[in-house]
Amino acid sequence: MGVTYEQATALISNFAAAVATNKEYLTELDSAIGDGDHGINMDRGMRAVMPKVEALSGADISTLFRTVAMTLISTVGGASGPLYGTLFLQLGTSSKGKAELTPGDWSEALAAAVAAVQSRGKAVPQDKTMVDALLPASQALAARLAAGDDFASSLAAAEGAAHQGALETIPLVARRGRASYLGERSAGHQDPGATSSWLLMTATREAFAEGK
Amino acid sequence: MGVTYEQATALISNFAAAVATNKEYLTELDSAIGDGDHGINMDRGMRAVMPKVEALSGADISTLFRTVAMTLISTVGGASGPLYGTLFLQLGTSSKGKAELTPGDWSEALAAAVAAVQSRGKAVPQDKTMVDALLPASQALAARLAAGDDFASSLAAAEGAAHQGALETIPLVARRGRASYLGERSAGHQDPGATSSWLLMTATREAFAEGK
Amino acid sequence: MKKLINNPENVVREELEGIAAAHSDRLRVSLDPYYVMRSDAPVNGKVAIVSGGGSGHEPMHGGFVGPGMLDAACPGEVFTSPTPDQILAATKAVSGGSGVLHIVKNYTGDILNFEMAADLAKEEGIEVEAVVTNDDVAVQDSLYTAGRRGVGVTVLAEKICGAAAEAGRNLSQVAELCRRVNSEGRTMGMALTSCTVPAAGKPTFELGDDEMEIGIGIHGEPGRQRRKVAPADEIVDLMATAITDDLPFRSGDRVLAFVNGMGGTPLIELYIVYRALARFLGGRGISIQRNLIGSYITSLEMAGCSITLLRLDDEMLGYWDAPVNTPGLRWGA
Amino acid sequence: MKKLINNPENVVREELEGIAAAHSDRLRVSLDPYYVMRSDAPVNGKVAIVSGGGSGHEPMHGGFVGPGMLDAACPGEVFTSPTPDQILAATKAVSGGSGVLHIVKNYTGDILNFEMAADLAKEEGIEVEAVVTNDDVAVQDSLYTAGRRGVGVTVLAEKICGAAAEAGRNLSQVAELCRRVNSEGRTMGMALTSCTVPAAGKPTFELGDDEMEIGIGIHGEPGRQRRKVAPADEIVDLMATAITDDLPFRSGDRVLAFVNGMGGTPLIELYIVYRALARFLGGRGISIQRNLIGSYITSLEMAGCSITLLRLDDEMLGYWDAPVNTPGLRWGA
Ligand SMILES: Nc1ncnc2c1ncn2[C@@H]1O[C@H](COP(=O)(O)OP(=O)(O)O)[C@@H](O)[C@H]1O
Ligand SMILES: Nc1ncnc2c1ncn2[C@@H]1O[C@H](COP(=O)(O)OP(=O)(O)O)[C@@H](O)[C@H]1O
Ligand SMILES: [Mg+2]
Ligand SMILES: [Mg+2]
Ligand SMILES: [Mg+2]
């Protein structure tokens, strides 16, 4: 009961598939309050990630996450490239030297990764960014594990919190990123980055919960 | 029986009025095979000429024509400015020192003026230019006077020859001026400059024939 | 969409190949990752200056690489910020041992990517300072937003700081000067037409035949307001008032006046705009000491203009006049 | 029609007032009659160079006035040749006692007005020579037509002859050089959109969303043929083939390659065109020694470009590289 290298790679391929499926949707969300490229950006990045990950076979989890991070950073650009890059970079750092991750390891790694995203982007909750999906997810995961719930149901709770967080960005007025130029006009639209972060939490639950 | 200073000024005001009346028409002709400004150009010039002519009162015919020439030259631009300017400049030179012009004086002055236009613009008959109206007019005038016709009917013959010449530009392929860039596509359209030259011959007949 | 391009996906690469073919005597172009550097870099002992941002703003920034201005520029895809690996590679390539200044326009993507690159460069022992330009008065500035966009003043900062670096100022002096230029400069832009991002294939916004956008950015973002088109003098009044009120610029101030075309507006119109601006400033006792008129920070083929005013001090003036030798800006060399 | 202008009738006057306000340090602008001259003219003992033509082609010609290029430029109304009194006044103002060269583009109106001005200047004892440029390969040249239009080569001739005059060549030497530049240069242009003459208020020609005109002039005249838009590489092939076949340019020739924007085309596209041109010429063994890329001879806001190739000899090369200090073209000064 923990996260193996195979499960970690499944998380990446699940996320790549989800981004590809939702490329148009994410781009559409970004057209309303940004510059209409979030789906294109993330898909370009995850398509570049996949061959790199496949070429890694036999490496450790830390190397895997760092590879994902570096590839996203060098192919995505814009705001989301460095932010998702930072997230995976911190996941890599947290999992250094570990062949497998316990549920607690993963929870701590995720919390540290979200903190790194916040420190990189200076976004706080309610700024209408990916943080509004990531932070509730990481907090739900930690709380449920602390309460003694099993990994699978804790991951599902994290996914649910991310989904809820993404939906709750709708009424918000953006205070970070390109959407903030719109001022009040940004209210009424779901944040694209929060939406892709929810997809990431779904990909995680699917990859990690099954191996339990 | 000759051309007085008053008749010479009447020629100028008749021409100014005819150009103003036909401004759109001349411009339309120029749109088909040129750059659509011949009426605008000539009207700008003749509107500038009128106050100059009025301010001259009491001058001689030579000064009058030279004033018209210099004003056209400095206000029209394009191809027609220097060409009509040259025409009037030569009329001024030919009438130097004469209080009135005899029909023969006028006929010689016109012939010299047309020759000056040809020497300035290098156009020969059938090039689809104002020369196709001016040259037949000047030749008809000289021929009729030589044959002993009176001034009025000779001027009418000149006007008729100019009209005929303008009409005969229609099938021609332009070999001078902007219309020549069109090559074969210039055939089928009446030349704007030949048309304004016909107006000039009409203005002349009206001004000079009545005083006979 | 009608453009002189081949494949929308290759626009940036082919542009860089064009730049490489055109300026191989003075510039070196890296295609993997993308960056443009002066061919004599690194200049030993000189502070190096690196800038970058999305493509589509030419000549900015690649056209400003050369002696007296930038050491390197990193172009992203059209209207997309460059990635840290490009910026890191450029930073390393031009570092002459006296530190590197990053001049970054205030967009979240640009800032984050430059920050990451700076962190990586520092890890490798290169001293990096970053200065963010944010001169666009059309955007509300606040602690709780991403703040004002960096626009026209970026060109002026790159020129002035480039000269200071060339003159041997150290990193903190050049960075400090850059911050001062930014804080003394203000810009406002307007558009008569939208631009078309090649990959999108259709205009970013639709504008009626009798409409204009006031307060636009440089990525085809719509502006502060949409209005009926007006005579140039009125448009200039509107923009110049917003600019001068903001700093504020006062009677007696000496300024550099920069009238910039957005890419599709010809020079004849920019001179008519400059005429109106000179009258406006003259009427307020603001003295134009220097000017720059042309298309220097563009939005693809957008028709429109921006006006930048920079309040000058003697140091800025001296560095503005110093020689510069780049494809986009050149004098004294 | 959307333009940054006030009244269509005042476009040229207001543009000149803008130029006067912007460049009073180096240029003097006469508003009656219209001409622009370098403020240090007449330069004693130097051959003076005067050019001119319709407005709407900025920076040509007013933007090319200054040391190393033109002594004066005479702007007519938009797309209308200037009048002899302007040209005469400019010629007299800049005559430094060693004669004046008139560089005239081959349009009947320009030729006639310059001829008249030259006649008048000669009457006043000023030696004048005129050289007519006619480099447009899109127009059929023949004894029985007005011949080829003068286009891009005019810019290059003004630069090269300006340097020769500055270097002390006499009038017949400068005129002879000008004729050689013209005879060794060829140009072809294309348009993606029409331009709109301010006084007309509507586009000169209508072009479909998928059409382009090949072989256009610089006054919105339609071209040699209308075609479906094509990739930049194909367009360049078409234009460069017409140009190189005409002179003809041969393997081993050294050329100056000039990629010119028509006013509404941004620099990013011109670099993509230059890339294709460099490949085309490379493939034929023609060696690009120098280049010029930008919007230098425009047709108001027309989108499109022209390509000019000039076969260089050492004298031209030397004069091309010599210092020039004008608002539109500047180096070495
Ligand atoms: N400062 C920030 N902190 C966290 N997330 C941010 C920040 N700025 C932007 N984002 C996220 O990035 C998303 C936009 O990403 P993307 O469209 O790829 O980049 P860009 O805005 O540069 O085009 C936003 O929806 C938002 O969730
Ligand atoms: N070389 C020439 N000789 C005589 N007439 C000419 C010549 N070139 C042009 N024209 C006349 O000028 C007329 C056009 O005048 P206009 O439209 O005012 O000038 P532009 O062609 O410069 O716009 C033509 O219709 C033609 O009659
Ligand atoms: Mg986006
Ligand atoms: Mg005409
Ligand atoms: Mg973006």
Ligand SMILES: [Mg+2]
């Ligand atoms: Mg004309």
